[in-house]
Amino acid sequence: MEKYPEITFRSKRVELDGGEHARLIGDLTIRGETHEVELDVEYQGMAQSPWGTMSAGFSASMKLNRMDWGLTRVRT
Secondary structure, eight states: OOSOOOOEEEEEEEEEEETTEEEEEEEEEETTEEEEEEEEEEEEEEEEOTTSOEEEEEEEEOOOOGGGGTOOSOOO
């Protein structure tokens, strides 16, 4: 764990599907190995903070094959 303390995602582009859905394509790095992945993104709406600023909410999900990053066993 000390050798690879972070998992990182760097976005490359967004492809709109229309309406409230999109695909977010980017590079996911786990244990020093990087693969391009695609996240399914859904717009969740807007909210206003008590200070008057507006924020947009999104959820994103994807499935990945652990073996693509050499993650072959589950630690207990």
